[in-house]
Amino acid sequence: MDEMTLDTQTAAIRVDGLSRWYGATQALAEVSLALDRGITGLLGPNGAGKTTLLSVLATVAEPDTGQVSVFGLDPRDRSERVEIRRRLGYLPQELRYHRHFTVARFLDYIAILKEMTDRRQRAEEVARVLAATGLEGQARKRIRALSGGMRQRLGIAQALLGHPDLLILDEPTAGLDPEQRLRFRELLSDLPGDPLIVLSTHQADDIAAISPRVVVLLEGRVCFTGTPAELAATADGRVWASGQRDERAHLSWRGGDNLWRNVGDGPPDGAEIIPPTVEDGYLLLAHAAVTR
Amino acid sequence: MTEHFSSGHADRVLLAGYAAGAVDEATAWSIEAHVTACTTCRSALSAQVDAGRLARNRSVLHVRLALGDTGRTRRWGIPDHLLRLLAATPSLRRSWLLSVVGVLAVVTGEAVLARYSLGGPVRGNPSQQALVPFLLVAPLLALAGVAAAFMPWFDPAYRLVAAAPFSGFTLLLVRATSALAVAMVPVACAAFAVPGPSWLPAAFLLPSLAVCALALAAVTVVGPLAAAAAAGAVWVLAVLLLAGAHLPLTVVQWHGQAVAAGVLLAAAAVLFLRHDRIELGWMR
Numbered sequence: 001m002d003e004m005t006l007d008t009q010t011a012a013i014r015v016d017g018l019s020r021w022y023g024a025t026q027a028l029a030e031v032s033l034a035l036d037r038g039i040t041g042l043l044g045p046n047g048a049g050k051t052t053l054l055s056v057l058a059t060v061a062e063p064d065t066g067q068v069s070v071f072g073l074d075p076r077d078r079s080e081r082v083e084i085r086r087r088l089g090y091l092p093q094e095l096r097y098h099r100h101f102t103v104a105r106f107l108d109y110i111a112i113l114k115e116m117t118d119r120r121q122r123a124e125e126v127a128r129v130l131a132a133t134g135l136e137g138q139a140r141k142r143i144r145a146l147s148g149g150m151r152q153r154l155g156i157a158q159a160l161l162g163h164p165d166l167l168i169l170d171e172p173t174a175g176l177d178p179e180q181r182l183r184f185r186e187l188l189s190d191l192p193g194d195p196l197i198v199l200s201t202h203q204a205d206d207i208a209a210i211s212p213r214v215v216v217l218l219e220g221r222v223c224f225t226g227t228p229a230e231l232a233a234t235a236d237g238r239v240w241a242s243g244q245r246d247e248r249a250h251l252s253w254r255g256g257d258n259l260w261r262n263v264g265d266g267p268p269d270g271a272e273i274i275p276p277t278v279e280d281g282y283l284l285l286a287h288a289a290v291t292r
Numbered sequence: 293m294t295e296h297f298s299s300g301h302a303d304r305v306l307l308a309g310y311a312a313g314a315v316d317e318a319t320a321w322s323i324e325a326h327v328t329a330c331t332t333c334r335s336a337l338s339a340q341v342d343a344g345r346l347a348r349n350r351s352v353l354h355v356r357l358a359l360g361d362t363g364r365t366r367r368w369g370i371p372d373h374l375l376r377l378l379a380a381t382p383s384l385r386r387s388w389l390l391s392v393v394g395v396l397a398v399v400t401g402e403a404v405l406a407r408y409s410l411g412g413p414v415r416g417n418p419s420q421q422a423l424v425p426f427l428l429v430a431p432l433l434a435l436a437g438v439a440a441a442f443m444p445w446f447d448p449a450y451r452l453v454a455a456a457p458f459s460g461f462t463l464l465l466v467r468a469t470s471a472l473a474v475a476m477v478p479v480a481c482a483a484f485a486v487p488g489p490s491w492l493p494a495a496f497l498l499p500s501l502a503v504c505a506l507a508l509a510a511v512t513v514v515g516p517l518a519a520a521a522a523a524g525a526v527w528v529l530a531v532l533l534l535a536g537a538h539l540p541l542t543v544v545q546w547h548g549q550a551v552a553a554g555v556l557l558a559a560a561a562v563l564f565l566r567h568d569r570i571e572l573g574w575m576r
Binding site: 058059060078082083085086088090092095096097098099100101102103104105106108109110112113114115116117119120122123124126127130131136139140158 | 348352355358379385448463571
């Protein structure tokens with residue numbers, strides 16, 4: 001179901017007029033969204049408000065104004081907030097760890113925080129997420145000895161504990177090498193139970209590859225909601241190839257074929273128009289927001 | 293259990309029970325540990341359990357071995373999962389404990405020097421005035437350990453704590469109790485060393501409990517830093533006022549103990565009534 005046909009009254013997540021301030025800085029400005037099960041990619045530059053929005057959805061930050069409903073539950077109400085947390089898997093941006101913990105101890109600790117008090121159930125769950133993230137051989141390793149990519153996979157592993165119904169992943173592919181990114185896409189695609197997944201990224205190709213829905217957030221505002229194809233289509237006729245850099249383009253770069261790929265509002269007459277990508281659509285939206 | 297392994301191998305009835313998932317947890321763990329090392333029993337088990345399940349069981353066993361056992365402490369009646377939570381308590385780290393011991397060594401040394409007039413003349417009651425730094429610091433060390441239990445910046449994974457359904461109050465109580473217990477040991481030892489009355493080591497317990505409980509109660513009303521600072525300020529003010537009257541020991545004598553008991557009861561009542569306000573890491 002895409003955004004156009006999504007019933008905002010029955011959507012699993014409903015956000016209406018959400019604003020959040022940090023001192024004098026407004027991180028989110030009147031954000032309204034409706035999200036349903038499946039994967040939604042959140043795209044935006046640094047400081048666009050992605051992390052703040054995900055923090056609110058993950059019930060760790062309270063909105064200053066506006067309404068949020070997750071599975072029909074209100075995160076402002078304490079008991080409903082706990083209910084949301086029982087169904088939540090959360091990977092914060094730049095997750096920090098107890099570095100003296102081993103991988104297994106850390107996951108066991110998080111499993112306890114997710115109210116798994118039975119030892120055997122916890123061990124089974126820890127073994128499952130270790131296998132899912134390719135960390136089986138690292139169970140006894142101390143976190144301080146892990147590479148950045150392994151730590152990121154550990155962050156993803158802890159989010160998967162307890163088969164969450166709602167997965168909030170803030171920059172999950174940061175620090176992953178290309179193969180690990182592909183394995184991550186595979187992992188998300190194979191998750192049972194059709195959970196609702198919201199992930200933020202700078203990588204437009206990640207969005208194009210795994211998210212049937214994309215939300216572009218710029219300067220705290222939602223600038224686009226739709227499918228990746230629809231985002232790419234916003235750049236129709238505004239991407240062209242040339243033998244040298246075109247000064248009329250907002251952005252130009254030389255591709256592997258030695259031709260310049262130009263993205264801008266006004267291609268010259270007779271320019272070789274080429275099919276746009278999700279990244280082109282996103283770049284044009286971001287440029288429009290900056291020059292607004 | 294040993295009768296099932298009498299020949300050095302697990303008997304077939306036991307393996308069949310394990311394959312059917314009909315054995316208790318302790319037996320399952322024994323079998324898993326045995327088959328990891330015994331190829332004969334592994335082969336016998338393979339015939340009864342599919343390879344996928346066996347591999348999963350082996351993975352679970354590896355995780356359980358990596359986690360270790362908390363058997364002895366579980367026998368004391370403390371649930372395993374609460375013990376596991378202690379591992380993330382900041383004030384139980386070696387570096388923290390060394391800091392506590394270091395601070396106590398300094399104030400104890402200062403008290404000893406002042407008592408024997410090596411640190412210059414002391415006004416008023418010399419034995420009491422020499423104790424002022426120690427009286428100031430001892431409960432504050434316990435308070436610092438408890439405060440570290442609820443201040444987000446002492447917990448690197450606090451965002452995960454905030455997003456988890458586990459009761460923030462339970463987590464705080466587990467951490468605070470362990471922090472307080474651990475801090476009181478070096479405080480009591482140091483109190484033996486300072487030149488004071490013989491009852492001094494025991495006299496810190498109730499005031500320390502009261503100051504920590506006051507901070508916990510305050511954290512249901514104000515932010516964690518303000519709560520810890522307010523509780524600490526109450527103690528410092530009391531000690532300094534009494535020191536000004538040349539009666540600093542009064543803060544841990546009968547009158548002081550009575551006031552501490554009152555504060556402890558009041559704080560406990562506030563905690564009982566408002567414990568659901570405690571959410572570690574929740575950002576308003």
